[in-house]
Amino acid sequence: MRPWPDRRDGERWVNFCRSFALAADYYERLNLRPLPLSALLASFNFRSNTTVSEFEKGNFRFFPRSLGQILQHAGTRELHLRFSLGRWDAESWGARPWNGAREGGTGVELWAWLEADTDEEADHKWLILTNALSGLFCASLNFIDGTRTTRPVMSFQPQGDHSTVTNMHLLYGVLPHEVVCTENLTPFLKLLPCKGKAGIASLLDGHKLFDASWQTMAIDVRPICSPGQECVLQIEQTIDMVLDIDRSKRPRDNPIPRSPPADQLPCDTSKPYHSHDACFPADHTANQDWSLSQIFGKPMRGTCPLTDSSIPPVCLHVPDSRDVFVSEGVHEKKNSDQVCRCYEIPPSADFEMALPKPDDSADPTTTAIVNPETPLLYAERSFTGHGQERGGVQTILRNPSPDTDVEFVYMETLPWFMRIYLHTLEARVAGGSRTNNSTTKLIQQVYYRPAVDRARGTQLEVRMRVPPASTVFLTYDFEKSILRYTEYPPDANRGFDVAAAVITVINPLQRSNTEEGEDGTAAGGSGSSGRVAAYTLRTTSLLCSLPTPDFSMPYNVIIFTSTAIALAFGGVFNILVRRFVAADEGPEAGLAIVLERVKGKLAGLVKKGVSM
């Protein structure tokens, strides 16, 4: 367990594994990092730069024109788009890649800084942006309407340099129900200069990507200024995926999933009860042999000729003690930290890499993989209560650090039909007592914008602090509302997806600044990075089941209710307008009279007939 300042040690070294200079026009990098439990994190990063003046003239070069024109048309200064699927298992995989900066909650997430003078203008531009991106990425981004759009106050900070622009509006929209799939990957790859034909992008394949345990595709566009140089507009495309090695290898040698024979089961022989008929499944760390073509289904096809050939495109994070076999002509560069090596690849040859089984003689946990870092914070969110009337949300936040506390902003964007009761918001340390005192001690600031029916979702941002080595429960109650029957989706009883909560851990160095009274408006004022969060994480999304009406009933309900009303109204009207008489008074009425009349008529007819 390392507290976070150690992380910055890397800056002192000459390090191949770090991302490279901003100056390069195009850069791509694949980082492979085996994780515990036979998982492999593959992290693809593509970055193109164009100077702002060229961009404004319409010379896009490596910057994708389709996206660039949308950004220009919608007055977007900075854009972040995420397509995500699955769950990052922090307990076994440790800290998230990029410290969580390149990931989104399940579904699609979009946030952007738009240049606009008024809120209405910003809304209008946001509408243009979401509709255009919806077409570009084949995603339902056009469903990000007023009920799904929020304006975060504390959670997001611009990453680019916006010192010249003052009238920026941050808008944030999320579609938790969106299923990310191949049709989103194809336009994503089209934005790349090498289009997935060469270089690391040739490894990306929808079958593998969307079969991953966790995957996130990110697009970040931001202006970056370095002193003495012209500002550049940078687009960074990132794909992170955690592949299950066993699962990825399966189709090749065992297309039909079936259990292996008993004698081939990987058993943990150290267990005292291990015998020929009792097997405790071994930790998968031993099962770390794989090759690139096994995992991705094909080898990598050369390098993208647009990259700087001096920058190795593939890096592998395993201890130096492990053997790695690569194809001919590939040059391996080991990093000085002994846990990372990079490969320089000839431009037009296929690149293949294979990791054999690690040496069994040594302790497998220390040599086979690099131990993952401990994240700054663990978070889990779930529903409490039962029934379709009301419920509660409980988030368990755990600070693993033994000596430093963690300060973060917890942001929820909830749909309007979850009516939350803010007066029930409560934070308490696990094991502590339920008192108001604990809530006020842990929660430092709350920003709340209540939902308006059918117009706006709830926005809740809570700045809070978790003491060292402790677990905090954050809970609140909500009520589920019943909707008009046309407002339910076709699969109404499946429930409604609730977007992931976004947790932004505040950088402790900047924490002191904010406490001195600097408000969030000074974003991007100094330096190129603005106020960067130390760590970002998202909880899983939730599925909220609402009470449903009977969808087959509209006519019946209209008829029944109208009948009830007619009965009451008729009864009252009848009594009000009719006169009372004794039972034997007044004109005859009823069936007897009618019969009498009919008889008379008939008799008349018969008489006529006879006389004729």
Next chain:
Amino acid sequence: MDGAKVTPGRTAGLYAGAAVLRLAICTLLPQLPDLLTGRVEISTPVTSFKRLQEGLFLYNHNVSPYDGGVYHQAPLFLPLFSLLPDFSSLPIFTYLLYIAADLLSARALWRIVDSGEAGSSALFTSPRREKRWSGFTIAALFLFNPFTVATCLGRSTSVFTTCAILHAIAKAVSGAPFGAMVALSFASYLSMYPLLLLPPLVLLSYDRQRPERATKSALKFAATCVFVVAGVLAVLFQMSYLVTGSWEFLPSTYGVQLTLSDLTPNVGLWWYFFVEMFDSFRSFFLAVFWLHLASYVGGLTIRIRRQPLVVLTLLLGIFGIFKPYPSISDTSLFLALVPLYRHVFPLMRYTFVIAAVILYATFLGPAFYHLWIYAGSGNANFFYAITLVWGLGQSLLVCDLMFAVLRDEWEVERPEMVGKEIRQI
């Protein structure tokens, strides 16, 4: 029935008994009030105590409670409840406030009974008026009615509306038209629908004016009353504006009742109808439902001109069925006034059916709601069906009471018809 002399001791005993019962339930069963607060039969979106707490919390933290979809109640509740000690630490004060409101309602009801208006109004005296229950009995029936107790424990804010309406009637029968109009303005301010009670209440006040300062011209009297109501409402709205700082409370309180944007289930007929309604007809049927609700006022006021208190009672019964967000609190108010007509009970035709239907709906309603929401073994139609039965049972009671009252009037003209078969033409 209750011929015994009502001593001050018995009166105090009744009120103390009612208060002790409520306090005992809150202290011995501390979970029960929260359970009742969550019941849809007691708390509607416009009266729920939990929503009031949320509004109060937002108000105290400088967030406008009307800029959200939760709080739809009158703005003046906010400063009122802010004055009370915090509910989570000292709930007793809130309970005491609600109990006091209930006792004040009972007191007003008692005064209505004592005035004898139910049996003999200015224009009509029932031959059966001797057969009546005392104020003590009727107040006791109100205070110990399970619906009233449940509403009080559930801390629904309709308790205050009930109190205001009963006070308006009590003021009117005791010859204080100004007080009646002020009380009615308060009731209308809190819940809007009591404004429809204005015509019969004006008539009642007109009939019961004190002879020494009576206004002869009915038109002038009505104009004054309307003016007073408008004035008091204007003052209340202005105060609300000062409290909340904007006019956005109007669409959020009264607008919600007019447009039914919150479709939370309740015992009324509106919610499921508008859940299932086709979007293009929504506004049309909203208008129809409101017109239907308002249409009773004119007809009843004109037809039963001689007994305005009857009109008020029947209207309250009708509102308890057909208003947008009814609850058992509205029924309890209606049931509080029904025993005033003890003298016409023998003329009612369906007492057994009515009692059976109301009991049936009372017991089956919560069960069916549970089946739908919690057990999942029933669907929304179960609860909807029971609200239909509940509505029909109550409308049967309204119709039957109206029939009995009109027959009572008719028998004054035709004394020989007492006990005979009659029919309507």
